[in-house]
Amino acid sequence: MTGMDRPRRLRRTPALRRLVAETSLEPRQLVLPMFVADGLDEPKEISSLPGVAQHSMDSLRKAAVEAVAAGVGGLMLFGVPRPEDKDGIGSQASELDGILNRGLRALSEEVGDSTVIMADTCLDEFTDHGHCGVLSADGSVDNDATLHRYVEMALAQAASGADLLGTSGMMDGQVGAVRRGLDAAGRTDTGILAYTAKYSSAFYGPFREAVGSSLQGDRRTYQQDAANRREALHELELDLAEGADIVMVKPAMSYLDILRDIANESTVPVAAYQISGEYAMISAAAERGWIDRRGAILESLLGIRRAGADFVLTYWATEASHWLS
Ligand code: PBG
Numbered sequence: 001m002t003g004m005d006r007p008r009r010l011r012r013t014p015a016l017r018r019l020v021a022e023t024s025l026e027p028r029q030l031v032l033p034m035f036v037a038d039g040l041d042e043p044k045e046i047s048s049l050p051g052v053a054q055h056s057m058d059s060l061r062k063a064a065v066e067a068v069a070a071g072v073g074g075l076m077l078f079g080v081p082r083p084e085d086k087d088g089i090g091s092q093a094s095e096l097d098g099i100l101n102r103g104l105r106a107l108s109e110e111v112g113d114s115t116v117i118m119a120d121t122c123l124d125e126f127t128d129h130g131h132c133g134v135l136s137a138d139g140s141v142d143n144d145a146t147l148h149r150y151v152e153m154a155l156a157q158a159a160s161g162a163d164l165l166g167t168s169g170m171m172d173g174q175v176g177a178v179r180r181g182l183d184a185a186g187r188t189d190t191g192i193l194a195y196t197a198k199y200s201s202a203f204y205g206p207f208r209e210a211v212g213s214s215l216q217g218d219r220r221t222y223q224q225d226a227a228n229r230r231e232a233l234h235e236l237e238l239d240l241a242e243g244a245d246i247v248m249v250k251p252a253m254s255y256l257d258i259l260r261d262i263a264n265e266s267t268v269p270v271a272a273y274q275i276s277g278e279y280a281m282i283s284a285a286a287e288r289g290w291i292d293r294r295g296a297i298l299e300s301l302l303g304i305r306r307a308g309a310d311f312v313l314t315y316w317a318t319e320a321s322h323w324l325s
Contacts, residue, residue: 025302027071027321029311031118031271035210036060036103037080048206049276050283052315054080060103061110063318070321073311074116076166077103080211081126089134090126094152098126101160108161118193119162121153121178122169130215132169132222141222146171151181158182158190164246168195170222176242193271194244197232197258199224203251203277210276232258236265244268249309251275253300256307263308272309274300279315294323 010020035054037044043053043063055063064075079100081092092098100119107117123146124132133146146169154165165182167174175194182190200223208215224231232249239247247266249259250273263270282300286293297316304312314320 023302023306025298025305025324027324028073029305030072030301030317030321031074031076031311031313032067032072032317033076033078033313033315034060034063035078035080036099038082038085038099046206046210048209048280049315050287052210052279054210057103057106061106064107064111067318067321068111068115070318071325072115072317072321074118074164075107075111076118076120076313077107078120078211079103079125083212086126086128086214088128089149090123093123093126094149094156096156096159098156100125101156104157104160104162112161116163117161118164118166119157119160121150121157121165121167123149123153124169124213124215125211128214130213132219133171143171143173147173147177150174151177154178154181154190155185155187158185158187162190164191164193166193166195166248168198170195170198170219170224173242175239175244179243191245192243193246193248194239195250196235196239196244196247197224197249197255197262199226199251199255201226201251201254201275201277203254203275206276206280226254229258229261233261233265236262240267246271248273251278252304252309252312253278256303259304259307259309269310270308271311271313272304272307273313274304274315276315298323
């Protein structure tokens with residue numbers, strides 16, 4: 001048995017394992033997605049996402065302070081308008097006193113200098129039909145008409161204090177259109193976190209409750225088909241050429257191969273979004289005592305990092321940051 005290769009040698013003690021760990025997980029690599037809802041005095045629990053709330057303006061500020069104190073890398077804000085304020089073109093998304101833009105200003109005031117503030121640049125929360133764009137007469141999503149709306153939305157978000165805009169609508173040309181619009185308005189410092197490979201996924205289910213989505217049907221004509229891998233590299237090529245500052249893969253756990261492909265090819269930082277359904281699955285199994293909650297959460301995040309994400313959007317960002325520091 002002399003000379004036999006023994007990989008177990010380096011697994012013998014916690015100190016040895018720590019010394020040779022290839023991947024790290026740090027608070028700065030976690031970004032907290034947050035929801036701010038119009039007309040709330042108190043935060044409202046989201047039943048499909050236990051532990052995640054639709055925030056009032058006050059509770060948003062408090063939760064942001066707590067997240068930043070825990071060391072998170074950034075905050076990604078979604079807005080939830082009153083149902084009666086939705087319309088066909090998602091007007092409120094680009095109004096400075098719309099809920100999302102007010103929320104961005106609150107975050108910017110409260111924690112702006114100490115973290116990175118990101119905004120969801122998509123119309124779906126604001127349209128009465130729930131799609132990520134405006135509709136043509138035949139009911140299909142009109143790509144190019146939607147781009148104009150994204151630019152208007154982007155300008156309002158930049159003016160409201162967002163550092164990075166999360167272009168999540170999966171319209172063709174959205175990164176280029178938003179970049180040109182920002183530059184023309186002198187917003188050259190506002191960055192774009194491009195949702196580069198965003199797949200049509202059943203795992204978005206709980207999020208749609210979280211934002212009170214009005215969607216009937218699905219998003220298969222604009223989000224990617226789960227069957228496709230090569231196509232993600234095409235999307236990457238386009239987003240880089242159009243000026244993306246950071247590229248993202250979403251969902252994370254069922255798409256780790258895509259994440260690795262993108263990380264191998266990207267010349268800019270890579271993010272991944274551990275989405276609502278991933279959160280819900282682990283939460284539910286842990287609640288039933290079927291898996292160890294903390295172990296499963298940290299392992300899932302480490303796996304996403306190992307697959308190639310520089311940072312991860314996760315609803316556990318604050319809690320996991322407490323564990324890690
Ligand atoms: C759409 C959007 C979605 C999510 C964030 N923005 C998905 C969708 O409804 O298609 C999902 C996030 C999650 O599930 O956690 N703009």
